[in-house]
Amino acid sequence: MSLSTISLHDKQFAPYLTASQITAAVRELAAHINRDYAGKQPLFVAVLNGSFMFAADLLKEIQLPCEITFIRVSSYQGTSSTGTVREIMGLQEEVAGRDLIILEDIVDSGHTMKGLLEQLRAKNPASVEVATLFLKPECLQHQLDLRYIGLSIPNDFIVGYGLDYDGLGRNLPDVYSVV
Template identity: 90%
Template sequence: MPLSTISLHDKQFAPYLTASQITAAVREVAASINRDYAGKQPLFVAVLNGSFMFVADLLKEIQLPCEIAFIRVASYEGTASTGTVREIMGLQEDVAGRDLIILEDIVDTGHTMKSLLELLQAKKPASLEVATLFLKPECLQHELGLRYVGLSIPNDFIVGYGLDYDGLGRNYPDVYTAV
């Protein structure tokens, strides 16, 4: 069944990526992590709220002993980044000496990820990497050395598969772009 345009608040969104395209990207990221962390027990640090679908699907594909922790930060209002990262729910686990992999739904400017990397690096993990489902390379303003990227996409505002527009749209299994 072909995807159709959706309406969220005052905006229209057109189909962009299907659930099967997303699944393929998630499986590729998981395969790379499974290979790179063989014999290790990583701690995944999921960035809420947007990453919840990516995290759930990715961890189903991880074939390693692992743990999951959650952190919540905010940097968006509406369709634009505020440039300021606010920590809403902090990490409770002791991460010193652990292999950490941050799980993020999307990296665009990189402000949020840069702040998270600095915050977590200060806690002295054994290693620290990032796995993001989406990367917007033309927006990126920081050198982050992202090791695991599902899909590089243009600088368009997207919703679905965990990503929202002022709270709406996270529930769609496909991804839509603003028109």
């Protein structure tokens, strides 16, 4: 099936990645996590709102005993970063001594992830790793050790598969980039 250009608010978006390409990347990430965490019981920490589809699909492929929790953080006010990560919906679980895997839809500047890693490491987990579906390496402004990266992409604004443009587009199974 051929994908076509879509309109969201005042912008046009062209097809970028198909649902099958995304599924392949998610399965590959899950395979790496299954190997690396054999014999362990990780706690997945999904960052809302964007990672909900990625988290759901990834966990369907995880073949380990595991748990998942959800947090919501923000480092943006409007369209610019404040440089400070603030919890909107916080972590309820005790994480000391546990293996944590943060699930994020996209890492671009790295501001949010840097702050989140600092906050989680302060709670003394056994380990903290990041699994991100998308990474924009040319946007990264912090040195981050990202162990699990689904796809490295250019600095294009994308929507779909959990990512949105002012609230729209999260429900799309494919990913589109702004034209």
